[in-house]
Amino acid sequence: MSSVKLIGNASGKEFILGLEKRDSKLSLLEYLCHKEIPIAYSCYGEGICNKCLVRINSKEQLSCQIFMKNLSDGDIIEISYL
Structure with a gap:
C-alpha cells in the first residue's frame, strides 16, 4: 500500500496516511474529513x-x-494551522 506524510506545521505532528484504491475518487479535503483530520473549508x-x-x-x-x-507514494502534505 502506498502512503503520504501529513505534517501539521503549527503542532509539529506527523501522520502517515495510507493511499487505498477505494479512496481514489475522493478529494483530499473529503479524505481528510473522513479520517477526522481537521481541515478548514466553507465552500464545500x-x-x-x-x-x-x-x-x-x-x-x-x-x-x-x-x-x-493524483497523489503519489511518499508525497508530503503540509497544513500550516494543524
Whole structure:
C-alpha cells in the first residue's frame, strides 16, 4: 500500500496516511474529513473560499481540488494551522 506524510506545521505532528484504491475518487479535503483530520473549508469543495489550502511537495494547492488518485507514494502534505 502506498502512503503520504501529513505534517501539521503549527503542532509539529506527523501522520502517515495510507493511499487505498477505494479512496481514489475522493478529494483530499473529503479524505481528510473522513479520517477526522481537521481541515478548514466553507465552500464545500467548490474551490472558492481558499480555506483548505495545503502544500503538497512545497506547492500550494486547494485540498478540495486535488484528488487522492493524483497523489503519489511518499508525497508530503503540509497544513500550516494543524
